[in-house]
Amino acid sequence: MRFDELRNEQKSLGKLIPKASPEERAELLTKAEQLKQDVRAAESEQNEADEAAKKLLLQLGNIVHGDVPVGGEEDFTVLETHGTIRDFAAEGFEAKDHLELGESLGAIDVERGAKVSGSRFYYLTGVGALLELALVNAAIAQATEAGFIPMLTPALVRPRAMEGTGFLGQAAENVYHLEKDDYYLVGTSEVPLAAYHMDEIIDADKLPLRYAGFSPCFRREAGTYGKDTRGIFRVHQFDKVEMFSYVAPEDAEAEHKRLLDWEKQWLTSLELPFQVIDVATGDLGASASRKFDCEAWIPTQGKYRELTSASNCDGFQARRLSIRYREGKKTAPLSTLNGTLCAVPRTIVAILENHQQADGSVRVPPVLRPYLGGREVLEPIAK
Numbered sequence: 001m002r003f004d005e006l007r008n009e010q011k012s013l014g015k016l017i018p019k020a021s022p023e024e025r026a027e028l029l030t031k032a033e034q035l036k037q038d039v040r041a042a043e044s045e046q047n048e049a050d051e052a053a054k055k056l057l058l059q060l061g062n063i064v065h066g067d068v069p070v071g072g073e074e075d076f077t078v079l080e081t082h083g084t085i086r087d088f089a090a091e092g093f094e095a096k097d098h099l100e101l102g103e104s105l106g107a108i109d110v111e112r113g114a115k116v117s118g119s120r121f122y123y124l125t126g127v128g129a130l131l132e133l134a135l136v137n138a139a140i141a142q143a144t145e146a147g148f149i150p151m152l153t154p155a156l157v158r159p160r161a162m163e164g165t166g167f168l169g170q171a172a173e174n175v176y177h178l179e180k181d182d183y184y185l186v187g188t189s190e191v192p193l194a195a196y197h198m199d200e201i202i203d204a205d206k207l208p209l210r211y212a213g214f215s216p217c218f219r220r221e222a223g224t225y226g227k228d229t230r231g232i233f234r235v236h237q238f239d240k241v242e243m244f245s246y247v248a249p250e251d252a253e254a255e256h257k258r259l260l261d262w263e264k265q266w267l268t269s270l271e272l273p274f275q276v277i278d279v280a281t282g283d284l285g286a287s288a289s290r291k292f293d294c295e296a297w298i299p300t301q302g303k304y305r306e307l308t309s310a311s312n313c314d315g316f317q318a319r320r321l322s323i324r325y326r327e328g329k330k331t332a333p334l335s336t337l338n339g340t341l342c343a344v345p346r347t348i349v350a351i352l353e354n355h356q357q358a359d360g361s362v363r364v365p366p367v368l369r370p371y372l373g374g375r376e377v378l379e380p381i382a383k
Helices: 002-019 022-058 098-104 110-117 127-145 159-164 190-195 249-269 316-321 344-354 366-372
Strands: 077-082 149-152 176-178 183-185 201-203 209-218 237-247 274-278 290-298 303-312 324-327 330-333 335-343
Touching: 077 249, 098 344, 127 149, 127 209, 127 237, 127 249, 127 335, 127 344, 127 366, 159 183, 159 190, 159 316, 190 209, 190 237, 190 316, 190 335, 237 249, 237 344, 249 274, 249 290, 249 303, 249 335, 274 303, 290 344, 303 344, 316 335, 335 344
Parallel strands: 149 209, 201 324
Antiparallel strands: 077 274, 176 183, 209 237, 237 335, 274 290, 290 303, 303 335, 324 330
């Protein structure tokens, strides 16, 4: 406010100087020099205030949808269940966990992963590597058929992209930062997909825009000491296929349900038993107003575990990344949504455990067979 007043006074004074007498002009020039300094000082104060306000605004999370259950991580609501949980005892054998199965198949090597990179790292070898490629190709095929544009995205992003998507607030402890170059390793391709249209105005008739991104993902897994330390369920590096949508605000809730339907279609095609939950307020994170998770049954854990998430971020990310849509003469922030289609390691865990057979082999779901050379069963390798 003070800057604007001083700037207007400076402009008015500038118009008077050419018309002034020599005596008046000297006095006006002195006043103009003082005003110039005052304007600079006021502008600096205003810029500092703007930056402080921006920092405060970036600390605010999204407004939570009114239907979201209130509470912490365990206070979710189960919306639906799908598939049949196998009774291995009735089939006459005890289920093995994914690591034991993966090692016997020559598919997973965590021992050498730890030797080379430390805990929570792993190698996918032989049929394990082929299974990942099959999952990625099948997931991209489903997304492409649904109208998503396939994308291979950067794994390194600048601070604004990470901050704009909401990952430098409460989630910052799980983000890898390369301080020397000031780049961040993404924990999901949601980040580069959200920033893809940063500082752009999109014509309303081009909406919805849907992208399916494949990328490596990196997470520090801070605060999970002692959790899921066996195998590849919780790791520092993994690959993922992520769906991302830009839509008009009035279409956001319907798009959220569509993303969930595509995730359910995917898990059903893999013949996995799963449940859908409405995530509680305390487990939403900063950017989502509402989130649905699909949790697959993990036999050796005796419980459902998260495999996919679908989040409605409304205009939260669009405002922070300056992404708007134009309808007629009106421009406004649009809505962004994201949904995991295939987080590879966890999906491999679910497939190995749910489709194992008494002889240690693993049945391949039909949707993956074309990408595995028609292979119907993964067989243990000879010792």
